[in-house]
Amino acid sequence: MSEPPAIEAEGLVKHFGKTRALAGLDLTVPVGTVYGLLGPNGAGKTTAVRVLATLLAPDGGQARVLGHDVVAQAATVRRTIGLTGQYAALDEYLSGRSNLVMIGQLSRLTAKAARRRADELLASFGLAEAATRAVKTYSGGMRRRLDLAASLIGNPAVLFLDEPTTGLDPSARALMWDIIRDLVAGGTTLLLTTQYLDEADQLAGRVAVIEGGKVIAEGTPAELKASVGGQRIALTLAPGADTQAAISALKPFATGPIIPNDPGLLLEVPVAVADGLATDVLRALDAMGVRVSDIAVRGASLDDVFLTLTGHKAAETNVAAQTAEEKEEEEEAA
């Protein structure tokens, strides 16, 4: 018999009043992988995590973590998971170390083991110096790290990270990414929700794009990008070059419209992936007498994927609006 997947969801449905947060969500996350749930605000990412982490019972469908049902065997599931939500789940008045020791003991560690693990994690997360300070004196980045440490103290096999870097500044985000990469290297299965495309691209081995409470696309970031139109060639023409001549030379290669920028010297061409493509493009341009200053071939970004699939751009970092909306979702949940 083969090992069950780390996370399996079939047709999950969850309503909050009239709002349909999950509308038949299917998901399979193999053991030892990093799986990204990518979607705009209100797509159902947080609700999905709350159901999988046994905090919410689904109205329909079923889900299993390492083969255990999240409703019928919730207690067993809780022994194998760690959860880091969007809001630091810490006691503000306790020190960082006391928080970790407390959560360690509640995760079924002995007091001695909890203290040892707490000190290990504080050291690994660069929090050793702040260990005895009350959490309410911590910066946002420090809280997130302590929160992540807390969800790791019992060595969970499956870890849920709900928007781990929302609201963090770029350096704190980069530090979180490093920590998450280390985790993955240690073999933990990770389900990560994010609304940042570059985050999913950087961290996740596979990505499910969620909208309206269901998965609308699934695959590796490379597969998803390939599915929406291969590559892009970005050209910078030499000053004085004939833009119209360049466009007609590029037409045979293009898989979509060619859009020049205003002065007409920068061109972006969607193309199919092919060997020797850049050489052929340059030869065609040369034959038309168009001189090129710079050429770059890049893959489609997840931004392009998102735009194609959902018809709108992924949310820019509008933290205030997002926080308000997720809060609403939480309240409906409560």
Added chain:
Amino acid sequence: MTALTTADLTAADLTTGRGLGAQFASDVWVLTKRSIARIRNEPETLSDVTIQPVLFVLMFAYVFGGAIGVGGGNYREYLIGGMLGMGLAQTAPGTAVAVVSDMSTGLIDRFRSLPMSRAAVLTARTIADLLTQVIGAAVVAAVGLAIGWRIHTGPVEAIEAFALALLFGYAFTWAGVCLGMVLRSPEAAQQTGFIIFLPLTFISSAFVPTQSMPGWLQPVAEWNPMSSLAAACRQLFGNPNPAAAVHAWPAQHAELAVVCWAVAMLAVFAPLAVRLYRGKGR
């Protein structure tokens, strides 16, 4: 950076082999320590059971007391029995505030995602509050002794009175937990607690004998659990107890009435609180 998920936890590091009872006790202890640490870091959270009762005792003893007749007895001796009940019951809004605050942070979600006992979170809260009530009872007794209140019976009766007061206070704590579970903000909990506990305290014999109230109000005050506790404590301390002349059953059987009220409240509010807690997210 060192490996973060060192797989170095052995069976000896885990408590999963222990029985359910031992795990429950350990969870309760860990969480009670959390609440006590909070008090140590922010002692002003104790003002409910320290400064407030002192102010009330002094105000009633020196401002209103002279105008209140207690059937010939000394009002300051009469006051302390009522003050014990008020001092302990009024920690319930504080309990509600603490529960709402916990529920509104992510911390409760974390607890609910851990392999720990569901009832432990609430039980620990009530035990920590019971400890603050012990402090409150000591404060009331100390300020009482300072203004001339005395125990005229023996140590057994005195201990019985304090035990009844704490049992009574503990039952109110569970009511406070339920209140915190159904309300959404600490402000709402504070306000609602005030609206419930103010009349509960004042429409009773805590500060004035029920005989001085209008006839239609007297039965309400006589059956108020606060009156039973005040009467039981006065009787056990050997203080003036005008309720002895009241014919209502709770006034005649004050100690039994306190126990009945406390058991009834625990039987209703403790299971209800646990149900509300489990029901979060259902």
